Amino acid sequence: MIQSRRDFLRTTSLVGFASLAGVASLKEAFAQSFSGTVTRRRKNVLFIAVDDLRPELGCYGHPMVKSPNIDALASQGLLFERTYCQQAICGPTRASLLTGKRPDTTRIYDLKTHIRSTMPDVVTLQQHFKNNGYTSIGVGKLFHVGMEDPASYSVPHNNGDGSAYALEENLKLLKEGGKTTKDGAAEDGSPASTRMRANATECADVPDDVYLDGNIAQLALEFLQQLAPKVTASKDGQPFFLGVGFRKPHLPFCAPKKYWDLYDRSKISMPYSEKPKDAPDIAFTTWGELRSYSDIPDVGLCDEAKTKELIHGYYACVSFADALVGTLLAELDRLGLRKDTIVILWGDHGWKLGEYSAWSKHTNFELDTRVPMILSDPDAPKGIRTKALTEFVDIYPTLSDLCGLPVAKDLEGVSMVPLFEDPKRPWKKAAFSQYPRPKKMMGYSMRTERYRYTEWIDQQTNEVKYRELYDMTNDLLCKENIVFKPENGTLAASMHEMMKAGWQGAKP
Numbered sequence: 001m002i003q004s005r006r007d008f009l010r011t012t013s014l015v016g017f018a019s020l021a022g023v024a025s026l027k028e029a030f031a032q033s034f035s036g037t038v039t040r041r042r043k044n045v046l047f048i049a050v051d052d053l054r055p056e057l058g059c060y061g062h063p064m065v066k067s068p069n070i071d072a073l074a075s076q077g078l079l080f081e082r083t084y085c086q087q088a089i090c091g092p093t094r095a096s097l098l099t100g101k102r103p104d105t106t107r108i109y110d111l112k113t114h115i116r117s118t119m120p121d122v123v124t125l126q127q128h129f130k131n132n133g134y135t136s137i138g139v140g141k142l143f144h145v146g147m148e149d150p151a152s153y154s155v156p157h158n159n160g161d162g163s164a165y166a167l168e169e170n171l172k173l174l175k176e177g178g179k180t181t182k183d184g185a186a187e188d189g190s191p192a193s194t195r196m197r198a199n200a201t202e203c204a205d206v207p208d209d210v211y212l213d214g215n216i217a218q219l220a221l222e223f224l225q226q227l228a229p230k231v232t233a234s235k236d237g238q239p240f241f242l243g244v245g246f247r248k249p250h251l252p253f254c255a256p257k258k259y260w261d262l263y264d265r266s267k268i269s270m271p272y273s274e275k276p277k278d279a280p281d282i283a284f285t286t287w288g289e290l291r292s293y294s295d296i297p298d299v300g301l302c303d304e305a306k307t308k309e310l311i312h313g314y315y316a317c318v319s320f321a322d323a324l325v326g327t328l329l330a331e332l333d334r335l336g337l338r339k340d341t342i343v344i345l346w347g348d349h350g351w352k353l354g355e356y357s358a359w360s361k362h363t364n365f366e367l368d369t370r371v372p373m374i375l376s377d378p379d380a381p382k383g384i385r386t387k388a389l390t391e392f393v394d395i396y397p398t399l400s401d402l403c404g405l406p407v408a409k410d411l412e413g414v415s416m417v418p419l420f421e422d423p424k425r426p427w428k429k430a431a432f433s434q435y436p437r438p439k440k441m442m443g444y445s446m447r448t449e450r451y452r453y454t455e456w457i458d459q460q461t462n463e464v465k466y467r468e469l470y471d472m473t474n475d476l477l478c479k480e481n482i483v484f485k486p487e488n489g490t491l492a493a494s495m496h497e498m499m500k501a502g503w504q505g506a507k508p
Contacts, residue, residue: 037421039379040404044231044341045129046328047243047399049142050321051090051250052361053347055081055372057318066262066319069326070374073345077376078420079385084431084447085392088349088361088368091144093392097348098125098143098152100396100411102432102503109436114147123408125396126152129241132405135230137223140216140245160219162212164247165254166204173198179294200293201313202254208324211254213246217324220244221331228335239340239403244328248321249351251360252293253313255320262319265312270304271354276365278481280466282437282456287352289360307354314353342402343376344395355477362435364445364454366470366478369433377402377420386423389431389447390416414507429506430498441465446499452478453495469495 057067059074060081086096087103095108095115099122103109107118115122123131130136130152138157143149148157165171179197208214220242227240248255275284290296295306302310325345332338350368352358361368373390375398376382393413400407401415418425433445437456445454450473456466469483469492483492498505 037381038377038402038417040402040417041379042133042239043378043403044227044239044337045134045241045399045403046332046341046343047126047142047241048325048328048343048345049094049140049243049245050325050345050347050372051141051245051247052349052351053249053318053321053372054350054353054367055347055370057322057372059374060372064263064267065315067322069322069329070345073325073329073343073376074374075383077343077374077382077384078380078423080373080375080390080416081385081387082431082447083346083371083373083390083392084369084433085349085371086433087435088363088433089435090141090348091147093348094143095147097346097392097395100125100393100408100413102393102412103434105412111144115143115149116151124149124152125399126241126243128396128400128405128408129403130154133238135227135238135240136243137227137240138243138245139219139223140213140243141247142243142245158219160212160216162210162215164212164252165198165202166206166210167202170198170202170252170254173294179292197293198252199295200252200290201295201309202252203257203260203313203316204254205257208256208320211248211256211320213248213321213324216244216246217327220328224328224331224335224337228337231337231340246321246324249314249317251290253310253317255313255316259316259319259323260312263312263315265308268308268311268315270307271311272477272479273354273357274479275356275358276468276470276478276481278484279468279478280456280481282441282443282466283363283365283454283468284356284358285360285362287359287362289362301357302354302359310359311353314351339378341378342399344374344399346373346392346395347371364433364435364443364468366447366452366472366476369445369447375416380420384420384423386419386427388416388419388423388425388427389449390419390428391431412503418508427508430503432503432506444499446495447472448495448498451491451495453483453492453499455496455499464496467492467496 056062056065057070059071085093087093091111092103092108095106126136136154138153140160230238349361350370351361352367394416397407397411397413397415401417431447435443440459442459443456452470454468455464458465467483468481470478482488
């Protein structure tokens, strides 16, 4: 495996890293600074995606999760407290983020549709940087698995090597008798696929690189080492856009034992288990993604012991991913690249950890749509936070803006650069998400300063079938749907009109 990786890197160094004529030095400012605060220039980009990561990190105030490296990154940049994905499932949310367009524009709502089948001529985020003189490299999961886009990269994308499991009992289950079931992807209304899986958790006393994410981190380190000399060339240094996609804390919750040992399971609290009062059935799922694992019941709830085991495993995987992020940041520093490199870290959507007696994503609830996002720019203020409502579609124009690249007019987000100067400035009135259900039903959800409002629309008749309204001031878990309360009639009507105005009407 090591030899093949070296061969791959040797090939890329010959084919993909040739300097492009006319590319300005990284040391040269590309444009004027933003009000004396943020300098727009050709900076490298380290683009870190973390699968299924909730905003449960030390820097987001979680009392138990150990995430020292991500916390350190937050201390060096801007932490976004209220960022939302456009659809709470891997493929669609990534397609939206990486094109700067919303699901109704990409027309990707499931895990089976490739971006080039619906938008053959779209210029992705990585492709935009490549077209503007950057070396674009992708390692690990950036688009959905099996859906990577060759046009986005200067050299072939590398998924990395390694197993989801390390213990023989799980490897044997996969080979001889794992649980064969319908994949949770069916929650989005697409045809379900059938997979065979082993247990939902694994604690193995093995090195990091036994698992796939450890190998992805090693590949990324080697790419950084290859890229550094190209970047620091005196006059024609070629900047890079390096995308690194970690799978954890995605199921199965498998991580080296040392990360499990960071947590005392007896101190893990049971989650709030009641469904929101008066919420329609269509708002929920059967959490088939988790049920597809061998040690999870086909029907019914997980008991307390299994619930705490799963939460423990999730936390261990978060700390595993955090450690790998730390190795990348340390290498940036060792190579002297941090002063010229933007680092952005994001989790592709939220995830329920037993709340509402449910698991996984696939809904429009706050738990599934709210995501962590941290952006560190060497030319911008450090250690700041913003409560401004932001969305994944904003990442494409923001990175382009920070690096002095042209910002396409057809993007459906806005540059967040002004928030570096004034994190409390007036910003978007709402952030928008959506999720499909079978029989041509689409749930459109809107998060405002105070409320989460959702409409379930029959796309064949355009009729609103169900509505949800939650006051997030005192109800962060959305425990009660208040849309039917007589005193909220005017409020609900105003939310409906705001939803009709859409994201265009909510722009800052």
